[in-house]
Amino acid sequence: MESSAEPRSNWTFVTNHARILAMILRDPEIRLRDLAGGCQITERAAQAIVTDLESAGYLTRVRHGRRNHYEVTPGTLFRHPAEGRHEVADLLHLLAALDPPADAAGHPDGDHGERDPHG
Template sequence: METQSDSRPTWTFLTNHARVLSLIARDPDIRLRDVAAACQLTERSVQGIVADLESAGYLTHTREGRRNRYRILPGTELRHPAEAGRTVEALLRLLETDLTRTPSA
């Protein structure tokens, strides 16, 4: 929905699941508290998203002391039929693309 004072669209290109996955891929030791802050979500929401991603086979975690360390499973295929055959690795590469760099010769 849009308000009178803010005419910017309210939709975004990425889902919260994609944002969380991307942040974890960049920093496997990231705290869910920090993921929540970066994504503007509650910690509880992020915990649910991480649980979804784990149960779907996109990532795993191991306990190291008092912290979790996450591991992305890059070969896992995306679930939607429109992305059939594409992997998490391809999605994360796409999100990390720097369009300001010049292509290599």
């Protein structure tokens, strides 16, 4: 039996929330502009995701002069009950170890992506 339905191609395995959290783990001084570029979303959408993550306790944000410094909260668990007993850190370290997105390579300090993602 043949199906004429087109394959669904508008989904990805990793959400923008996970991408942004991994990018922050890789570079706690990353700019919102670079988060947006790395996820190919608007700065407003990136800001909303950072706010979601902060409100849910996955990260903290502290202002240092004109820049934000982010810190991923250790020990946080996945939100879905199927993975709820596992820490998100395991996934984040895998994602953070990947090469940074090409759009985010223009970090002003010249060291974007060269920080040790494990601390």
